[in-house]
Amino acid sequence: MNSSIVVIESIDKMIEWSQNERTKGNKIAFVPTMGYFHRGHLALMEMASHLGDKVVVSIFVNPTQFGPNEDLDKYPRDLKRDIDLAKSVGVDCIFFPNSKYMYPEGFQTWIEVEGVSKGLCGDKRPGHFRGVATVVLKLFNIVQPHVAVFGQKDFQQLKVIERMVQDLNLPVKIKSHPVVREKDGLAMSSRNTYLSSDERKSALCLFKALELAKKLHQTGIKNAKEIKKEMEKLIHSTPNTRIDYIFIGDSTTLKETEDCPSGTLIALAVWVGNTRLIDNTIL
Amino acid sequence: MNSSIVVIESIDKMIEWSQNERTKGNKIAFVPTMGYFHRGHLALMEMASHLGDKVVVSIFVNPTQFGPNEDLDKYPRDLKRDIDLAKSVGVDCIFFPNSKYMYPEGFQTWIEVEGVSKGLCGDKRPGHFRGVATVVLKLFNIVQPHVAVFGQKDFQQLKVIERMVQDLNLPVKIKSHPVVREKDGLAMSSRNTYLSSDERKSALCLFKALELAKKLHQTGIKNAKEIKKEMEKLIHSTPNTRIDYIFIGDSTTLKETEDCPSGTLIALAVWVGNTRLIDNTIL
Structure with a gap:
């Protein structure tokens, strides 16, 4: 349990925070999310707390992974509630960047993971995994984690990230957590x-x-x-x-x-x- | 002038070498090359030696930036000569990876820098800058430099790298060196x-x-x-x-x-x- 939690909005301040923790010799465990936490998210955070000395959770509803007719605008958001929930499982830092700074004017660089982005959700949501891979790489470079935790519910996403990390020699370990379900079996989402x-x-x-x-x-x-x-x-x-x-x-x-x-x-x-x-x- | 120079072929050993230097507090300056050094390369290395405590030079004739009818096979190579030249300008480490390990079977992740890869060489050499951006990002993740030096002769390449670094929040500074010329004005190549x-x-x-x-x-x-x-x-x-x-x-x-x-x-x-x-x- 952690009584204090830092909420960082600035990319530069996040880099500085992580750099500072790394210099102190702390191992950073990272959970990238789109927020509106449920027990599935909290399970990832608890797993992260066993994998690192400091847990960073990002909350970013990433526009580049939504298609033009998808639910970007109505995607549920509640930062205050999320902060309280993250605090309750001992998260040290929430990174809550603004889309304007994540994708400033002139942004034009994308990560394409070709094979495992095909089929399944990749075919049904064109560009989705390009957006996911790109934002996750950006978040990795900003948060500089030693280890990052992803849920197995988004199985194809997990495979895309694992492949990207391997192919690009990224200095981060990927861990995954089994699907967390409601009592009757419905996967948390x-x-x-x-x-x-x-x-x-x-x-x-x-x-x-x-x-x-x-x-x-x-x-x-x-x-x-x-x-x-x-x-x-x-x-x-x-x-x-x-x-x-x-x-x-x-x-x-x-x-x-x-x-x-x-x-x-x-x-x-x-x-x-x-x-x-x-x-x-x-x- | 440096009397000893390390030549590293293994990706894991290169990561370890750099990690070790970073832990000691040394600043790593990096010059990615395709080898067969001329005065242009040496000028980049000399610039690098003023920007960091340790200079790493990679020599890798990157297959993914050559088109099917280009000069990949006949591209000039002379590692022994390159090592001697690098040594003469005080380079600390040469990273000389094998293509099999840079692009193992199943490799499928690419960096696309959309806007500045268009026009100029981008139109004439389809896929060239995708190959360049991808290998440079891989090399950055392996060598973990604080600063990297590129020649202005490959001006579009420089712009692609600068854009990639900015868009992906890469923790490396990009410096560039003016075109180095023969006495009569021909750009070194x-x-x-x-x-x-x-x-x-x-x-x-x-x-x-x-x-x-x-x-x-x-x-x-x-x-x-x-x-x-x-x-x-x-x-x-x-x-x-x-x-x-x-x-x-x-x-x-x-x-x-x-x-x-x-x-x-x-x-x-x-x-x-x-x-x-x-x-x-x-x-």
């Missing part, structure tokens, strides 16, 4: 706040479809198409839903496979009303 | 070794065209088209030459201009026989 009470019920179909897939796999069904068909059936029978994609394939290359050996990734995105939810599991 | 003695004479047309442009500008001609026409005339009258481009425009945005206020960039690329040479000046 800031976007769950968009759901009406009926939609909240329907939203459980993602988890249910993943559980069904696991059960089928356990009973000996190893054919991806067959598993996918059963998942589709389950979701189609749920009101207010529309499948965006169901992916079954290799968890490293993110290429689809026909068979489902142990370690296979199943990931899906489903529209529930006007809210797009994602979830995944490893068989 | 490793590619000058490709020239036959007749071509060597023709190669002077780049410098002559730039001098002509300056003279015209001084006499009051401020129209870019007019200046370009006179430069073209001069080069066309030189045997064995073919103009790749002549650019007259803004030295920051690298956009062409009609007028030539003071500070205007004139840059050109000319084929002399089978060798493509570049040069530039600021009015």
Whole structure:
């Protein structure tokens, strides 16, 4: 538990804070977020506190990872609440930069992670992972962490970041945390706040479809198409839903496979009303 | 003058060497090169030795910045000679990585600097600046320099790097060194070794065209088209030459201009026989 927490808005001051901590020999653990914390975020922060001497959490609703018709403007925000929650799990510093300074006029440099950005959410949200990789690299250069923690709920994002770190020789270790769920199984997401009470019920179909897939796999069904068909059936029978994609394939290359050996990734995105939810599991 | 010089091939060992120097409080000045040193390279190294406590020079003929029909295979190489030359100007460490480890199987992450990579060499060598920006970012992450020195001869490259450093909040200062020339004015380049003695004479047309442009500008001609026409005339009258481009425009945005206020960039690329040479000046 940490009684004091620093909130830094300036990029230069953040660099200075981190530089100062590094000079003192402190190991910095970093959790990049878009804010509006739920238990999933707090679990990442708690994990970070075991990995480093100082925990930095960034809150930045990154415009460059939203498509033109996506929910950038309505994305939920509550800085005061976030600060209190972060404080409650011992976070030392919140970095809360302004978009004007993260992307000043004339900004023109982008990170493209080619292979693992394709398929899944990459195909459905063009430019999304370019925006994610670019902002994460910027945040790494500003916060200068020794280790950074990402949630496995955004599985493809995790793979994009891991690949970027490896390819660009970034001096930071990436750690990941399993999906944190509500009691009934729904994966925690800031976007769950968009759901009406009926939609909240329907939203459980993602988890249910993943559980069904696991059960089928356990009973000996190893054919991806067959598993996918059963998942589709389950979701189609749920009101207010529309499948965006169901992916079954290799968890490293993110290429689809026909068979489902142990370690296979199943990931899906489903529209529930006007809210797009994602979830995944490893068989 | 430095009597000992370290040559490091391993990426991990280079990171360790730099980390060690940083921990000791030493400031690292870095000169990324493709080797086959001439006086231009040595001038960058000498500049670096005034900017840092330790000078690191990388020698890496970066395959990703060469096009499929370019001179990657015949690019001149002589490590032994390079080590001796670097030693003579007090370089502390040469980083000489292997392409297999810089770009291992599955490599897929690229840096795109959009605006300033367009036009000039960017249009003539598609993918060139993507390769340059990517390898320079990798080298920065491995060598961890406080400051890096680039030559102004590759003016567009300098602008791409400056833009990348600014946009990605990289913790490194970029310094540049003026074009270093042979006695008669030919800009130093490793590619000058490709020239036959007749071509060597023709190669002077780049410098002559730039001098002509300056003279015209001084006499009051401020129209870019007019200046370009006179430069073209001069080069066309030189045997064995073919103009790749002549650019007259803004030295920051690298956009062409009609007028030539003071500070205007004139840059050109000319084929002399089978060798493509570049040069530039600021009015």
